[in-house]
Amino acid sequence: MAGAMAGAIETVRRVGDLRARVRGWKAEGLRVGLTPTMGALHEGHLSLVARALEATDRVVATIFVNPTQFGAGEDFSTYPRDEARDGALLARAGASLLFAPPVEEMYPPGFATEVRVSGLTDCLCGAARPGHFDGVAQVVTKLLNQAEADAAVFGEKDWQQLAVIRRLARDLDIPTEILGAPILREADGLAMSSRNRYLTAEERAVAPALARALTAAAAEIAGGRAPAEACADAAAALQAAGFRAVDYVDCREADSLAPVQSAPPARPARIFGAAHLGRARLIDNLPVPGAGR
Numbered sequence: 001m002a003g004a005m006a007g008a009i010e011t012v013r014r015v016g017d018l019r020a021r022v023r024g025w026k027a028e029g030l031r032v033g034l035t036p037t038m039g040a041l042h043e044g045h046l047s048l049v050a051r052a053l054e055a056t057d058r059v060v061a062t063i064f065v066n067p068t069q070f071g072a073g074e075d076f077s078t079y080p081r082d083e084a085r086d087g088a089l090l091a092r093a094g095a096s097l098l099f100a101p102p103v104e105e106m107y108p109p110g111f112a113t114e115v116r117v118s119g120l121t122d123c124l125c126g127a128a129r130p131g132h133f134d135g136v137a138q139v140v141t142k143l144l145n146q147a148e149a150d151a152a153v154f155g156e157k158d159w160q161q162l163a164v165i166r167r168l169a170r171d172l173d174i175p176t177e178i179l180g181a182p183i184l185r186e187a188d189g190l191a192m193s194s195r196n197r198y199l200t201a202e203e204r205a206v207a208p209a210l211a212r213a214l215t216a217a218a219a220e221i222a223g224g225r226a227p228a229e230a231c232a233d234a235a236a237a238l239q240a241a242g243f244r245a246v247d248y249v250d251c252r253e254a255d256s257l258a259p260v261q262s263a264p265p266a267r268p269a270r271i272f273g274a275a276h277l278g279r280a281r282l283i284d285n286l287p288v289p290g291a292g293r
């Protein structure tokens, strides 16, 4: 039903209703921003809305827990869902419309199209979660086409995802400008994430070790230590701190995600980490200071 209220924000569930609202704003000469999310919102998501409001006049937020980006055994069925709460937060943050489609609106019977960005998706989370970025590329391509927004904002916490989305928008001539928003952190350095809520109190106390280990490794690489050695030490520090398994700690070029072997790196570089703590898989990344300058 078009125009129904969830919390305090106007909510639409059909692509036709989304397009009608966006085209109406554009006919008035307004620029439209898009902030795709899977819900379970935290301050990091609200900062995406704030970033979109800097660049555009009206912001459409989306909430869709996309089944095609979850692997077998991942948390699709248990992913937190609370649309009323999220809708109220989005309204307070200044979003004008929520697009929250049901699965059959996004993937109707007979849906058969895949979107795959090769190269960028082979490493880091792409290697640890096979198929994940194919699902992300598929749903984001659809959301960008559905909304026809002037700009769309994605968080830099998912840096690889942002790189994949920039590439697909460029390759597929999608005219929406893709903007990144900086990572928001808790006071102890933990990057904000919907999955932080899976942590027990003890695990929550351990979790900031990820940002600490990446910060230390980045400083070492900036100082001339071989990236492979610094990353191996960071991974060992995570195991020692209590992380159950480390998917990767890796230093890569910021844009191409090519591996970095030299220290200090010749081009802008970032250090990336992903590790499991209890039920949660935490990811983080940060720049190698001074790299490529």
Ligand code: PAF
Residues within 6 Å of the ligand: 036, 037, 038, 064, 066, 069, 136, 139, 140, 158, 161
């Ligand atoms: O980052 C996310 O929340 C999701 O991967 C996205 C971009 C909304 C696609 O489902």
